Amino acid sequence: MTSERLPFDQAEYDRRLLMTRMAMALAGLDALFVSDPANMQWLTGYDAWTFNHHQGAIILQDADPIWWGRQQDTQGAMHTVWMPEGCVIGYESDLVSSMERHPIEDLARHISGLGVQNLGIEMDSQHFSAKGFSVLLQVLPDVGFADATGMVNLQRAIKSAPEIAFMRKAAAISDSVMQGVMKYADVGMAKNQLVALAYRDAMQGVDDAWGDYPAMPPMLPSGSDPAAGLLTWSGSPLVAGEDMTFSFSGCYRRYHAPLCRTIFLGEVSDEKRRAEAALIESLDAGIAAATAGSKVGDVAKAFAGPLGHGDDNGNGFGGLIGIAYPPNMEDDVISLNADSEAVLEPNMTFHVCPTLSVSGASVGIGQSIRISEDGAAEVFGGVSPKFATK
Template sequence: MAVFSAQEYGERLRKTRERMHEQGVEVLLVSHPANMNYLTGFDGWSFYVHQGLIVALDHDEPLWFGREQDSNAARILTSLREEDILGYPDHYVMSKLRHPMDFVADILKERGWDRLHIGVEMEGYYFTAEGFRVLGRNLPGAVVKDGTLVVNLVRRVKSEAEIEYIRQAARIAEKVMNTALETIVPGVRENDAAGEIYKAQISGTAEFGGDYTSLCPIMPSAERTSSAHLTWCTDRRYENGDIVLLELAGARHHYHCPISRTLFLGEPRPELQKIADAVIGGLNETVAFIRPGVTAEEVEAKWRESIAGTGVNKPSRVGYSFGLNYPPDWGEQTLSLRPADTTILQPGMCIHFMPGIWMKDFGFECSEPLVVTEKGCELFLNFERKLFSK
């Protein structure tokens, strides 16, 4: 049943404790669904209510807390002890009278952890400002501090078992992109193409079943390609002359492999082809440069040098760390390829090199996800880098 060995979960917990110790965090509240999964294997769409793990330096296993009706998921999916699975009654859910962090504060008090240094995921999606306020009000003797990246930074360097799941996700991602390139033709409704893409993602390959991805398929057409993060346009039919950006992914046990390509319906305009050539040239040069020991900002500088003089302007980051994740993002909020990010690349880091271009009227995307190896990097995908057209 478990997606990883007990030994691997143990190692993750050990590294998390080590980092807690370094950062002066005695108790860590883990609300991020990917971090919960990473440490225990817990996996459900219950993160829309407050739930989490409590990792305490003086307790050997994490505690799970969450809504009572979701607690059997912890029993089925994790090896946590029965006495460490703490479900709260339903009257804590979305109530004006009580907050789940009241319940959490009671746990901390009962265990004598209410006067310690408590780390919380301040910048996490599923912790909330109100949770922070309620927790602080209940724990006047505690020092509540930011622990957003404690587990994320452990997750940033992947094990061989994790990298293998991303390789499997890459096979799904290739199938997904091929499905998109085949399905999108003039006259087809955009949502029908999106439906086929979703089916390919979730069904996966005959060998590797798929999973939902943390971002929905980003696939704007025509003028919508001038913005990042737009999806298909429901009911619209593709037309000759459309540019279509395809920012897709495959996922295997919540490990992602992203892939971005661009499709033009018809004969691409020269200005688009010129941008495509510049971006792909820069991408090729930059990927060849990536190796352990260089910094994130050096990779970005290499990219900027590669596209100098081509007329392409790229003011935003050109990549980020990715891996295990849940909606709304498959990025890890740690490494970004941009100036001032001095992270030193290490073997096992997974980076989506994604130099997306969004201009006034249209955009272009072509990306490569990769893992840093001992000597350079391994590309996850085997997928032609070009401006596709038909």
């Protein structure tokens, strides 16, 4: 069926399938089991909160993809995928919590029926368990297995024009949320109250860009909170004289464009002003260096130069962005690390976020960018990167 919910036209899905099949052929695979929900959505259109269960898409060289999941989720699948109904296969609900039998036994039966010889599996994905793999090995002793972690993620790295259009909508939502946060944040305000308004604005969206749930909640460390520790908020208040780093992404139809800004509740010390200047210099240098054809490692070094704290920014300067489901906002199949040999191509999209530690607290400025056909990368959204003050 051609679902009325499908975000893209058939040509877009055909293109994606073709790219994936080429990658499979290069790896000698006649079938690929895709369990990462972002990869599954990219290939089939499937979009539902069912990725806490065993499910996936079976990609074949010479037949339509097969959606495979719980029986009670097949109706939702038929509403969201582009393949005909016969390509939607459910396993019985009593397998879900059975102690004796496992859902992957049902998958194995289908794989066997398809005559698959070499099956790729996303072995390091969070959505294919060690138990599932041991069941496959046991039930299908004659099938060859290969680790295909990242194979589809790499195909997703370069965005099509309609995907970029979705990301611009996500960026408009990110801008709206960040402008709101800069307006609402105040000394004494409990952090959860600020998060409440951020979520409201994110879900309200902007114009026809309705807000979808983001792959990650906002992060808003302040004062001497361990920014890098990714602790979420509490009911504690914003404190005068402290600064807060607010990270969030608007989401439109699962596409993201994260944004990170630092907000001061009071005066900005000279030391922090120097940090601000260095961070903006880092962004300018990195974004100028992020041209099509450049080596990712060189771009990371360009970001690192003005910061003076080595090449790695703790854990690199960012990763690929686009479709995302919790808990993964960024895709590290290409990371902006100094030792990366990957090469930038037009319409790759990244979140870049240089950070600095100042007097024990971390400050950062993050932008979402698109690699252009020529020249410097394009920055999504229009909120000034400068520190905001209240």
